Amino acid sequence: MNKRMNIGLLGFGTVGTGVLQIIQDHQDKLVHQLGCGVDVKKILVSDIEKKRDVNVAPEQLTLDPQEILDDPEIDVVVEVMGGIDDARSYIRHALENNKHVVTANKDLMALHGSELLQLADKQNCDLFYEASVAGGIPILRTLVEGLASDRITKMMGIVNGTTNYILTKMSKEGRMYDEVLKEAQALGYAEADPTADVEGLDAARKISILGTLGFSMNLDLNDVSVKGITDVTSADLHYCDQLGYTMKLVGIANRCGDKVEVSVQPALVPHEHPLASVDDEYNAVYVYGEAVGETMFYGAGAGQLPTATAVVSDLVEVLKNKRLGVNGNSVVIPQFDKKLKTDEEIYSKYFLRIHAKDIPGTFASLTSLFNEYGVSLEKILQVPLSEGTLAEIIVVTHAVSKKNYDTVLEKLKSAGVVVEVKSSYRVEGEMKK
Amino acid sequence: MNKRMNIGLLGFGTVGTGVLQIIQDHQDKLVHQLGCGVDVKKILVSDIEKKRDVNVAPEQLTLDPQEILDDPEIDVVVEVMGGIDDARSYIRHALENNKHVVTANKDLMALHGSELLQLADKQNCDLFYEASVAGGIPILRTLVEGLASDRITKMMGIVNGTTNYILTKMSKEGRMYDEVLKEAQALGYAEADPTADVEGLDAARKISILGTLGFSMNLDLNDVSVKGITDVTSADLHYCDQLGYTMKLVGIANRCGDKVEVSVQPALVPHEHPLASVDDEYNAVYVYGEAVGETMFYGAGAGQLPTATAVVSDLVEVLKNKRLGVNGNSVVIPQFDKKLKTDEEIYSKYFLRIHAKDIPGTFASLTSLFNEYGVSLEKILQVPLSEGTLAEIIVVTHAVSKKNYDTVLEKLKSAGVVVEVKSSYRVEGEMKK
Structure with missing residues (x-):
């Protein structure tokens, strides 16, 4: 039995706490899968004194990122702090120190994913980000591995739980946007400032990550045309139902030949389409591959445990790779030049x-x-x-x-x-x- | 750039032909993923003279399995011939000769999976069987990797396309069992002898494979209580719809504590359950994990290309492992003793x-x-x-x-x-x- 492996956590909010909890609760299973145990050696926090819901020793906490990024005993850095600039610089620093990285940060990956993946590849390090798209659905892994020998031509995703909750309640209960939004905020499904969700920006980040991976083409957020749900009215929903459709906020990534189109908008799908019955705060990603045809992956898009589980699954993969000495081989770098469809071609x-x-x-x-x-x-x-x-x-x-x-x-x-x-x-x- | 890798195909029916076709059509992509090309060196057939729909040289075909199983140049054996006894003995022979194996054979894996996995583990060989459960859905991979840090407590699967097609048509169009079965046979969705499908045996094989993997417990076909759809009447479907349910033939694997229950039967799910809208010949596997909650994976359950794609995805994984020198590490052997629930506990x-x-x-x-x-x-x-x-x-x-x-x-x-x-x-x- 080898020595235990050490990881460092950047951030200790909801997801970070969940990650620590899962690692503590599943030591036996981790030992079985990896042949050694896993310790969370250090956690970057913004407040050392704060009371925590999880069993953590004071000496595990630090205010200084260098204590994690420069610690040669730490094998993997898990970034669950969110935000762009600090997270980016810490991840770069970690990779430059030959540490592997797992992140749940969709904002960062949508904006700087390509740069970070290139760096990871250069450093022969793993950089995994399954939790950034749809927490409870292992969709990135599926795109990379499960459909490896297929050619994906279309992805449609309900990848934002807040807007799906709002549209579901408006459609099924005939209620008004403002009222349902307030309810969603009260239930914790929507943020106090819901802009990024309801304007489609969150979904745009995710579909740009999906498109990049599924089409192996470096798509960024600016390539996504975005429209949110704030203008959707009860009358629209009434008539769309009457004509046989369900309205969903969908991220669409389409490929035809070597040209692609990526967008987010409220769109109508037929009642009998698999996406139409994805209700409430659930997410789903529908993938069309030339060989496998239609597939769909359904699950919780967010939430502490689904997201933390996705992070830990990535972590297990990184640690397995490390024990096997094959880190860096799974980093997928876009291989095709970006070609966007014009409005004549969409x-x-x-x-x-x-x-x-x-x-x-x-x-x-x-x-x-x-x-x-x-x-x-x-x-x-x-x-x-x-x-x-x-x-x-x-x-x-x-x-x-x-x-x-x-x-x-x-x-x-x-x-x-x-x-x-x-x-x-x-x-x-x-x-x- | 290394030498090309050689594989041998056992069987050259619909799926085998699809596998060869995909390998021929995707050489560029394979080279990109593996760093080398892949050749199908030899194919075991029962008729050398038969005209084929795919580009194959006469010297690629053989009637003698030893030409594949004993050829030191062949790295991986792909078994797509079906049946039990010969397939089992060939796969054992291949593993004993330290060849890795990919199989699409659910009958074999449901009956002898445990024995073959043990042998693969002993030989440090890969044995992958994604195509055996639901062709177009990478569900086994997901259970092993994506949900690695979760604890699965329930799986429910629509894993037989024939019966799902029949029940869908009976439910939606109010038609009779016999009439829809005939139509399904005419369309090629049902076999001339539909017994294994309509009596639930095919679904039982798949749910026993899913249960074994998801619960890490050696469940075999005899542990599955099975009931088919031959007694389902239009009146049943009418009343179940009226009460808010959709009838589906589902394989169920339930875990409570350390005890499990595995069964196949026509069961009623509420209209709003994600499985309820899986129609026609489509398959779906619903998985409940303690951490991720509800997930569902939807897609084509069978068909030449979905099944062949699953086989080639496994093959890519084996070949990657081979280039990395890590074969055999992914073989998952059940780790818990089997404990079945009694009728008092179900x-x-x-x-x-x-x-x-x-x-x-x-x-x-x-x-x-x-x-x-x-x-x-x-x-x-x-x-x-x-x-x-x-x-x-x-x-x-x-x-x-x-x-x-x-x-x-x-x-x-x-x-x-x-x-x-x-x-x-x-x-x-x-x-x-």
């Missing part, structure tokens, strides 16, 4: 809801505008509004280029018969291809 | 449908019988039958021990007011755990 179906004058000829003048830009319609729903002079018109288009669709949207705004363009959403997942 | 809710005399006092005499054995009821539905003198009574019980429930079932058969016990199913997945 094809999609759309749901469009407008208020128009309820007079003869309205629909004819709309369809002639659609026709002009090659937009053909698959579904049409027209209902008179209670006001009497207005009609609610909802159409679902056939697939059309984003360029043409956006042009039509613009033209509609100034079309005489249109009073207001109420909403417009992508429709996804219709072909079970 | 708790479940049940759906029960009976025909009873439509006379005053019927329900009272039923409930007094239920009461006697501690069976309490959660849902009750009583409708008069068109015959006039009979009532259709459907109840859903609260959780009760299998022992008590079975006793009540027996007593019901001889109770004066009961004309016939029509059907009885487990109800699962009600608590979200």
Whole structure:
């Protein structure tokens, strides 16, 4: 039996506490898997005195990151402090000292993942970040290993629990956005400042990480077109349900040939699509591979234990690799040049809801505008509004280029018969291809 | 750049052909992942002359397994021939010659997995079998790695595409079993002799493999209590839908403390459970871990490319291990003694449908019988039958021990007011755990 292995923790919030707890509770299992025990030697905290919910000795805590980053006895650094600048510099420092790194930091990996992976590769170190995407779902591992011999052409993910909770409650209970948001905040599903969630930024970070790995192409946050859920209304949800769709905030990464498109937006999926029944705060990532076809991975996207479990799974992998002397071999560096689709090349179906004058000829003048830009319609729903002079018109288009669709949207705004363009959403997942 | 690596294929049916095709089509990707190319040196076939759909040279084919098993140049043997006795003896022979093995053979792994894994471990060889459970879903890898630091307490799987297709069509289209079975046979989703599928045996093999791995306990096929779908009627499906459930043929592996229960049966899951929306020929495995909570993995369960992809993913793993010199480390041997729950310890809710005399006092005499054995009821539905003198009574019980429930079932058969016990199913997945 070899010596025990030492790790250092950067950060001791919810996730850090969970990681320590799991390591303490599972020593037997760790010894079985690794052939040696694991000790958390040092933990970087911002307050030494603070009372902790977990069994920790005062000498395990430090205010000084160097005590971890420069300690030759520490084999692996686990970064669960969050934030960008300090985390980045500590991880760089750790890698430069030939320490392996496990991180749960999606903000950091979405912004500087490529740089850090390059450094890890150069240093022959492991850098794992499973917990950064969807805590309870081992999706990164699956993309790297399970689908290794396939070619992935599409990923669609419900990767933000807060917005999925809000949309689920709005859809199923007919409630208003503001009210459900408040409830989500009270339940701890949404932050006091929910901007990053509801504006789609959190989901954008995750889909950029997924796209980078799945397509082996260095996609960053700026490549993701982002739209959040703050404008979604009960009326939209009502009509989308009526037409057979469920609205979800989805991150989409599409590949066609060697060109890709990455976006986040509320989109409509058919009721029978596997993503449609992913409810409440749950996450799921749907992957289409040329060989395996449709697959979907479902689970808790966040939470202390799911996230800490993902971190510890990565840690076990790193430690196994270390005992085998094969660290650094699993670092995956994007191998293809980035090529983004133009708006002419992004094809999609759309749901469009407008208020128009309820007079003869309205629909004819709309369809002639659609026709002009090659937009053909698959579904049409027209209902008179209670006001009497207005009609609610909802159409679902056939697939059309984003360029043409956006042009039509613009033209509609100034079309005489249109009073207001109420909403417009992508429709996804219709072909079970 | 090192020498190329050689593999031998045992069997050249649908899956074997797919494996060869993928290896031929993905040489670039394989070189990138492995640092060397991969050649299929020899393929064991039963007919050398047969015309093949894939590019293969006559000298690659052989009728003699020794040409593969005893060839020192062959590093890995891929068994895709199926069957038990020959496959077992060839795999043993390969392992004894220190060759690594990838197999897609669930029948073999369910019956002799433990023996073969022990041998692989002794020989320091890899033995991977991802394709044996649910082709397109990397579930075994996930159990071993992704959930490595969690404790799994429940697995529920829709692991047979044929029966899922039949139940989906019966449920959604109100069609009869025989008619849908014929259609499934015509479409190639069901075999000419569908017994292994419809009687639940195929699912039993898979859940025994999942249970063995997830609980690290040597469960074999005889430990699985099995019931198929041949008795399921349209009326059952109608009432289960009406009460809010979807019927699925599920393999269940439950752990409570150190005792387990493994079974396959048509069971009812609530409409909102993630398994309920797994339709048609798709498979899904739902896993509950103490830390990560609910996860589910969805995808194609069979088919040439999904299965071949799983085989090639395993192969890539073996070849990576070989280049790293770490083969045999990933072989997982059950570490706990097998302890099966008794009927007193298996708790479940049940759906029960009976025909009873439509006379005053019927329900009272039923409930007094239920009461006697501690069976309490959660849902009750009583409708008069068109015959006039009979009532259709459907109840859903609260959780009760299998022992008590079975006793009540027996007593019901001889109770004066009961004309016939029509059907009885487990109800699962009600608590979200």
